[in-house]
Amino acid sequence: MAELITVEDPDDPRLHDYTGLTDVELRRRREPAEGLFIAEGEKVVRRALDSGYRMRSMLLTPKWADVMRDVVEAAEAPVYVVSPAVAEQVTGYHVHRGALASMCRKPLPAAGEVLRTARRVAVMESVNDHTNIGAVFRSAAALGMDAVLLSPDCADPLYRRSVKVSMGAVFAVPYARLDPWFDGLAAVRAAGFTLLALTPGEQATPLDEAAPHRMERVALMLGAEGTGLSAKAMDASDLRVRIPMAHGVDSLNVGAAAAVAFYAVATGRPGS
Template sequence: MADLVEITDPADPRLADYRDLRDVELRKNLESEHGLFLAEGEKVVRRALEAGFAARSFLMAPRWLDGLSDLLEQSDAPCYVVPEAMAEEVTGFHVHRGALASLHRRTLPTVDEVLAGARSVLVLEDVVDHTNVGAIFRCGAALGFDAVLLAPRCADPLYRRSVKVGMGAVFSMPWTRLPDWYGALETVAAAGFTTVALTLADDATEIEETVAGVDKVALVLGSEGHGLSARWEESAQRRAIIPMSAGIDSLNVAAATAVACYVAARR
């Protein structure tokens, strides 16, 4: 069972994993160096542990102990119990969901391991907003997609904000990073997938028509600002567009993912 450790000093070094959670660059360095990530909220913490991620520690206000008592009974990691005001001082934001956990990262699987047995996958190029990455994972999981591949510069799916917005979908959805940006789509195609780029290109066809009859599909989505690079747009086997009206030509990448996943899942 987890040891319950009451802490009254916000500068206590045992709280280092939880410090300055709003500083993205600082967190990237700390989490990479120590091989950790943070889960926030009872549901997300529970899903992380149920998915088999090992806890380093927990940080909770007293009123949240009962709700997670069953998980704490199964863990050997310490649980730091702090007043809610102090939790906000340490983390830099109001921890309104009451519970945080620091967990060990795992070694990422290979692309071949992620694609094995998959029929529908998402491939992301330079999606750098953590909220969008989390929402994309949630859309993919909800609509029956099997895996996600990320280009090297995509935001971290295990960053706290990504995990929170995705409601822990990153724990159940197989994913990894593509080691080679330039030839990534050729690698996916060689694994038997039809690569379909979401784009405004002149030769793009409506998404329903583009994915009709496709067995194994890889939906390819680009960055928030400029969309797909010329390299990825040209190397995709097919190009698709979501029909728009009212003079609007595109959606936010997470919204576009939801629409494209829904259409592709019904193919």
């Protein structure tokens, strides 16, 4: 069991994992380099632990040290207790849910490993917004996608904001980087997947006509909000599919489009 270590100096080097959390550019470089990520809020911290991530340390305000007593008792890493004011000085923001954990990253699996057992895979190209990455992971997990593949320029699913928006779903769905991009897409096809490119383009096949839930193995490709999939990614697909639009609306936001497509791919799957 971990003892609670009260820290009063915001410059205490033991709190280094938590410094400058509002500096996105800095954290994007630091966290992968230092092999850590930050889980924020009780629920997310618990889910990270349940998913087998190892804790480096925890930073709690007194209230949360009390609420999370069982986590503290089970912790094999140091647990620092700080006042809300010190938490704000260290992190750079007012930590509403006064529970942060610094967790160890695990090595990412290779794409081939992820594909071996999966039947429904989401493939994201150039989705570099942390909120969108998190939202897509939450829907992918909830709606039964087996895995997520990311182009090398997609944002980090373990960045604090992604983890939070996903409600911890980034821990539940296996994911890998698809590198090299675009050639990796051929490997997905070689693994037995039909590559569907989601686009609002009018010449694409309506999703319900494509009936992806009847396909044996499906890789559903999604692009970023606004730009969508690149022409090269579209060319590398087997079929372009669209969600039919009404009322003259030209598109859904990427989170809504992903949710609808995952539902169409996963629901009514053979044997369920």
